[in-house]
Amino acid sequence: LGMKTRQTRVGRFTVIETSPALAIGFAPIPTTHWIATASEGSGEAANVIDRDAWTGWSTKGSKSPGQWLAVDLGKEEEVARVDLLAIDWRDVPSSFRVEVSRAGEDWQTVQEVASYWGPLFVSEHHPFLKVRRGRVQAIFPPVRARRIRIVQTGEDPYHAWSLRELLVYRPDRPAPPVPQPEEVVAALRRENVRRVYTNHWLGALVGIASRGDILIPESNLYGEPYGRTLPDPSYPARLPPFVAESGSAILLGRDADRDGIVEMLARQRVPVRAGRAGPYELLLLSPPPASRPLSRDGWQASASDNSHRARRAIDNDGRTRWVSASPPRADLTFTVDLGRLQEGWTHQRLRIEASTDGGAWYPVGPLDWGGQLYWSGSELLADGRDAWDFVFPPTLARYLRLNPGPSPSTIPWVIEDIQCFGTQP
Numbered sequence: 001l002g003m004k005t006r007q008t009r010v011g012r013f014t015v016i017e018t019s020p021a022l023a024i025g026f027a028p029i030p031t032t033h034w035i036a037t038a039s040e041g042s043g044e045a046a047n048v049i050d051r052d053a054w055t056g057w058s059t060k061g062s063k064s065p066g067q068w069l070a071v072d073l074g075k076e077e078e079v080a081r082v083d084l085l086a087i088d089w090r091d092v093p094s095s096f097r098v099e100v101s102r103a104g105e106d107w108q109t110v111q112e113v114a115s116y117w118g119p120l121f122v123s124e125h126h127p128f129l130k131v132r133r134g135r136v137q138a139i140f141p142p143v144r145a146r147r148i149r150i151v152q153t154g155e156d157p158y159h160a161w162s163l164r165e166l167l168v169y170r171p172d173r174p175a176p177p178v179p180q181p182e183e184v185v186a187a188l189r190r191e192n193v194r195r196v197y198t199n200h201w202l203g204a205l206v207g208i209a210s211r212g213d214i215l216i217p218e219s220n221l222y223g224e225p226y227g228r229t230l231p232d233p234s235y236p237a238r239l240p241p242f243v244a245e246s247g248s249a250i251l252l253g254r255d256a257d258r259d260g261i262v263e264m265l266a267r268q269r270v271p272v273r274a275g276r277a278g279p280y281e282l283l284l285l286s287p288p289p290a291s292r293p294l295s296r297d298g299w300q301a302s303a304s305d306n307s308h309r310a311r312r313a314i315d316n317d318g319r320t321r322w323v324s325a326s327p328p329r330a331d332l333t334f335t336v337d338l339g340r341l342q343e344g345w346t347h348q349r350l351r352i353e354a355s356t357d358g359g360a361w362y363p364v365g366p367l368d369w370g371g372q373l374y375w376s377g378s379e380l381l382a383d384g385r386d387a388w389d390f391v392f393p394p395t396l397a398r399y400l401r402l403n404p405g406p407s408p409s410t411i412p413w414v415i416e417d418i419q420c421f422g423t424q425p
Contacts, residue, residue: 001122002139018127024142026081026169028257028379033074036166039067048166051260053085053374054384058162059152063094067152071166076102076146081169082111083121084136084150085376091162092118094154098138100145107149110140116154123201123377124253125178131200132218133377136163142171165381167257175254176279181209184251187277188214191249191284197242198251199377202280206251217375241383242373244270250283253378261380267368267391294420298339301418304332313415324413328404335401336418351405352390354397361401364392394422 004019036045040059047055049071059067073079079100086092097112119134120127128134138150148168152161185206188196195215196206203216244265252258261283265272268288275282301310305325312320314336324332337358353361369382371389400420404413 001120001127001137003122003127024080025172025174026255027172028255028260029073029077029079029168029170030259035072035074036069037072038069045069048163050382051165051379052382052384053164053376054382056162056164058091059160061160063152063154063156063159063161065153065155067161068149069163069166070147070149071168072104072147073145073168076144077168078142078170079145079148079168080142080171081137081139082148082150083138083167083169084163085165085167085379086119086134086136086163088162089119089130089134090159092116092136093150093152093161094156096136096138096153097151098140099149099151100143101147101149102145104147108143110143111138112153113138114153123199124175126201128200133200133375135167135376165376165379167379169255172255179278179280181205183278184280185209185214187275187282188249188251191275191282192247193249193282193284194247195243195245196249196251197375197380199253199256202251202253203377217377242375242380244268244285245287246285248285249275250285250380251277252281252283256378257380264369264373264380264382268370268373269391292421294338294422298337300337300339301335302337303334310334313418316417318416321414321416326412327410328406328413330403330406332413333401333403334413334415335399336420337399338397338420340398351403352392353401353403354395355399355401356397358399361399364395364397367392391421 006017008015008017031049031051034049036049036057038045038057041057044055044057048057048069057069082098084092093116095114095116097109099107099109101107116136118129118136119131120129121135121137122128122139150166184202188206188210193214196203197217198206200217206214207216250256250261252261258281262272265283265285270288271286273284273286275284296314296316299314301314301322303310303322303324306322309322311322313322313334322334326332352364352367354364355361367390369389370391372383374381374383
C-alpha cells in the first residue's frame, strides 16, 4: 500500500502504526476501451469491467499458483494503483503479484505480496482490513503501461479466487489535509443530510462525530465470532441498496470515481445539487421522477422458443415464468405486443427493438441502466441481481422484441416477468 509502519510489542500483542498519508493521490481510469482476459473462465472476464456489482469472475475451483486476470486498457496510461472489488473477504488471492506491460510481451513486476490476508486497503489516510465493501489494493510507483496482469501465487484448496470489479488508477494530486470532524458534520447538518454515502474512513468520521444521527454505510458492523460479518456479504442482494431520496447525499473522498458517479446518477435521472463539506465535494440527492407502468390490458407475448408459454412472462404472477429451450443465442427472441401504440421505455438488459406494425423493426436506445445501485465506498455501480432494468428515450411502438445475443452461459434464458413504463396510463 506504499505506507511505512512501526511495530511495538505490548505484552502478547503487536501494535502496528502506519504513516499518516500517501505522498500522491489517485484518479480512476475510465473503462471505455478496456478488454479483460483470464487464465480460466475467460468468458466471464468481461464481468469485472462492466461496472455491475452483481456480475463477476471466479476461478470456481481452488486457488493455485499461476492463475491470472489481465486487462488491456486500450492505450498506454500512467498507472499507480490496482483495486479488486471482492465483496466477501474469502474471495481474495492467497498471495499475488501485479505485472505491467506496454505491448503484452515483456512483463514487469510492480508489486508482490508473499502472504495476503486482506482485503486490505487505504481509505483517505488510514488502512482498513477485512471490512464490509472492502477491496484488494496494490499501490506502486507510477509506471507507463497498457496491459496489467494480476497473478495468483498462493494456494487455498477450500476457496476460489473471485472478484466483482477491477479498478485501475493513475496518479493524481495529494489528498486534502485531515479535516476536523465537526467541520464536516456541521456542513452536512446545514444541508439537512440524514444519510451519507461515502468511503470507510469518512463514514467512520461522520458516524462518530454525529453520534449516529447521520446514517452511514454499514462498513464493518454486525461482526460475529466466526469472522463473518452479518448480514452475509457474499451477495450484494443481502446488503442495503443505494437509495436516492431527500436527505441523502454522497460525500466524495479523494479517490472517488466522481465522473462515473455523476454519470450513473444522470442515467437514473436523479436530481443532484453540488455542495461542500470541509475540503470534500458533496452531491445532494433528490428522488428521481416517478415513471408510470403501462397497463397490461391487451398484451400478447410470443417467442422463438416455447412460444406457447410466453404468456407466463406477462401474467404478473411471480410463480410462473417463460424458459428458452437453450442458452442465450443470436437468433433467440422474445416479443411483446402492447395491444396498441404506446410511448414509453422498457426495462431489461437486452438488445431491444421496436415496431409499430410487427413487420418493420428498429433498435431503440441508447440504453441506460435504470435498476438498483450498489455503493462500494468510492464507486456507484449497477446491481443487476436477478432483475435487470434499462431505460431509453420515449419511443412510439406497439411491439417490443428482446434479444439477449450469444452468451458463454449454459443456462437457458428465463423471464419471470416483464414490465414496461412510459407516458400512457
